[in-house]
Amino acid sequence: MADKILMKGNEALAETAVLAGCRHYFGYPITPQSELPEYLAKRLPEVEGVFLQAESEIAAINMIYGGAATGARVMTSSSSPGVSLKQEGISYIAAAELPCLIVNVMRGGPGLGNISPAQSDYFQATKGGGHGDYHLIVLAPNSVQEMSDMTMKAFEAADTFKNPVMILSDGVLGQMMEPVVLPEPVNFDINSKKWGLGYRGADKKGRNLCTTIFMDVEHLEEHNWHLYQKYQFIRDEFEKGSWKDLSIEEHECEDADIILVGYGIISRILKTVVEKCRKRGIKAGLLRPKTLWPFPSGRVAELAKKTKQFLVVEMSCGQMVEDIKLAVEGKVPVYFFGRTGGTIPSDFEILNEVDKIVRPD
Amino acid sequence: MQKIFSRPQSLSANPTHYCPGCDHGVIHRLVAESIDELGLAERTIGVAPVGCSVFAYEYFNLDFISAAHGRAPAVATGIKRCRPDSIVFTYQGDGDLAAIGTAEIIHAANRGENITVVFINNAIYGMTGGQMAPTTLVGMKTATSPYGRDASLTGNPIKMSEMIACLDAPAYVTRVTVNTPAALMKTKKAIKNAFQLQKDGKGFSFVEVLCICPTNWGKPPAEAHKWVTDNMIPVFPLGTFRDKHKIEA
Numbered sequence: 001m002a003d004k005i006l007m008k009g010n011e012a013l014a015e016t017a018v019l020a021g022c023r024h025y026f027g028y029p030i031t032p033q034s035e036l037p038e039y040l041a042k043r044l045p046e047v048e049g050v051f052l053q054a055e056s057e058i059a060a061i062n063m064i065y066g067g068a069a070t071g072a073r074v075m076t077s078s079s080s081p082g083v084s085l086k087q088e089g090i091s092y093i094a095a096a097e098l099p100c101l102i103v104n105v106m107r108g109g110p111g112l113g114n115i116s117p118a119q120s121d122y123f124q125a126t127k128g129g130g131h132g133d134y135h136l137i138v139l140a141p142n143s144v145q146e147m148s149d150m151t152m153k154a155f156e157a158a159d160t161f162k163n164p165v166m167i168l169s170d171g172v173l174g175q176m177m178e179p180v181v182l183p184e185p186v187n188f189d190i191n192s193k194k195w196g197l198g199y200r201g202a203d204k205k206g207r208n209l210c211t212t213i214f215m216d217v218e219h220l221e222e223h224n225w226h227l228y229q230k231y232q233f234i235r236d237e238f239e240k241g242s243w244k245d246l247s248i249e250e251h252e253c254e255d256a257d258i259i260l261v262g263y264g265i266i267s268r269i270l271k272t273v274v275e276k277c278r279k280r281g282i283k284a285g286l287l288r289p290k291t292l293w294p295f296p297s298g299r300v301a302e303l304a305k306k307t308k309q310f311l312v313v314e315m316s317c318g319q320m321v322e323d324i325k326l327a328v329e330g331k332v333p334v335y336f337f338g339r340t341g342g343t344i345p346s347d348f349e350i351l352n353e354v355d356k357i358v359r360p361d
Numbered sequence: 362m363q364k365i366f367s368r369p370q371s372l373s374a375n376p377t378h379y380c381p382g383c384d385h386g387v388i389h390r391l392v393a394e395s396i397d398e399l400g401l402a403e404r405t406i407g408v409a410p411v412g413c414s415v416f417a418y419e420y421f422n423l424d425f426i427s428a429a430h431g432r433a434p435a436v437a438t439g440i441k442r443c444r445p446d447s448i449v450f451t452y453q454g455d456g457d458l459a460a461i462g463t464a465e466i467i468h469a470a471n472r473g474e475n476i477t478v479v480f481i482n483n484a485i486y487g488m489t490g491g492q493m494a495p496t497t498l499v500g501m502k503t504a505t506s507p508y509g510r511d512a513s514l515t516g517n518p519i520k521m522s523e524m525i526a527c528l529d530a531p532a533y534v535t536r537v538t539v540n541t542p543a544a545l546m547k548t549k550k551a552i553k554n555a556f557q558l559q560k561d562g563k564g565f566s567f568v569e570v571l572c573i574c575p576t577n578w579g580k581p582p583a584e585a586h587k588w589v590t591d592n593m594i595p596v597f598p599l600g601t602f603r604d605k606h607k608i609e610a
Binding site for chain 2: 024026050052054055056058059060062063064065066067068069070071072074088089092190197198200207208209210211212213
């Protein structure tokens with residue numbers, strides 16, 4: 001077994017990208033994700049890769065668009081205000097069905113907000129963000145180990161589904177240090193993607209074209225339904241297919257009277273809350289979506305038949321809670337507790353909320 | 362029978378959607394001829410802009426990608442960095458390159474990206490219906506400057522070649538036109554030179570071509586071409602602003 005090493009979340013993600021065969025990073029500095037580009041600025045030249053600091057997030061995502069179109073494994077990273085700037089390019093990448101990795105180390109917003117951890121870009125990440133009918137695959141790690149694991153998975157998913165993948169992390173996960181076991185390196189060959197611009201294999205037929213413009217309404221409609229069908233396929237793969245393991249994590253949900261729901265760093269706090277609840281005789285469980293799109297609605301709906309209520313906890317004013325409500329379909333109450341602006345709720349605060357719900361005297 | 366003139370291999374047989382008298386078709390041909398003559402067709406990747414030449418990819422027999430408005434130099438950068446053995450060019454109009462894409466073109470030039478940029482300057486937005494461009498001449502009437510461009514309100518025409526030639530990195534920056542057969546031959550030479558430099562790994566090459574827009578200028582092609590000489594060239598002087606390769610040679 002590989003050795004455990006101590007790393008920051010952002011660095012573990014960056015190193016895993018290199019191990020996954022990513023040799024091109026394009027980005028623009030922004031706090032709190034700077035360790036990621038700084039690490040790759042040192043690391044990529046060691047493996048004959050390219051680290052390029054772009055003139056803006058807009059330029060960076062368009063470099064990703066061009067790079068991804070060649071078939072290379074490429075990535076960019078940013079934090080909330082920077083990811084807003086990337087939305088135009090992300091829409092093009094999704095429309096052109098190009099694989100790439102986009103990392104959002106979320107900070108407080110809206111506007112310039114602040115540089116403290118937040119989860120207020122959930123809507124942007126999972127509901128579109130840019131213009132048009134499209135989806136990203138959105139992964140939400142909750143540990144330094146998962147910052148690594150999910151990076152490898154992200155590149156695999158991007159290539160498998162020909163779709164951009166976003167890792168939705170936050171300032172805590174990016175900055176904190178934990179032991180991590182890194183994966184074995186992958187031998188990635190740009191020419192494995194025969195659709196790539198500049199592919200010159202003997203089996204190339206005609207030319208390779210990458211465009212997102214469909215002037216005839218019937219052609220654009222056809223393209224949009226094609227994308228829709230792909231998204232349905234991705235949903236199925238994550239709900240019951242070979243990507244199921246990446247969908248959710250559960251603790252003690254089967255007999256729970258109250259299921260706490262949270263993703264990312266919040267799920268770590270919720271785990272502690274569940275343990276404390278159980279010690280106090282409250283049958284609490286934890287449901288943690290590991291993948292935010294496609295959302296594990298099927299499992300939430302199943303649990304809605306078993307439990308008495310849900311409490312969704314987020315570092316926002318309530319975004320993922322809407323997806324939980326959609327899946328629960330009013331069968332049981334869905335409560336929400338959030339802190340925002342860069343504040344992280346304590347286990348004590350959340351425990352108080354649980355008390356208010358299960359012991360309303 | 363010997364065939365002495367035919368469609369370049371890099372040019373597709375598709376009829377273009379350009380207006381009668383438009384210069385795009387001619388310049389597409391010069392690009393295609395240059396690529397063919399240098400034997401680069403197999404490894405050339407084009408980047409199409411947003412504007413009249415948004416469908417440029419339909420008219421070339423080359424690997425192609427269509428970029429968002431103004432972003433072509435960034436897209437070209439991504440391609441070139443991932444496939445350094447390819448020949449990458451962007452084909453952009455004045456709205457695309459000199460307005461919304463100013464940051465992308467300046468920084469691609471400043472990095473000395475080993476790409477070729479063909480910049481079509483006809484002093485107007487064509488595709489959207491003849492609005493004022495950053496290159497519109499002072500006093501020139503357009504759909505969004507109906508009283509003529511007022512420099513006190515919207516500034517003066519932006520001179521991209523001169524701006525880019527201020528940077529240290531670019532290898533070749535030139536401004537040409539296609540309004541006479543002689544001028545067209547010079548443009549061909551400039552475009553071919555730009556691709557040759559890229560082939561030789563000499564860095565960023567930029568060819569600005571002064572063109573007409575008969576439809577939105579409201580002038581027949583012959584009159585429009587004369588208008589280039591009388592009105593555009595005095596503001597946008599022809600000439601080579603940078604030729605590093607020649608200096609080094």
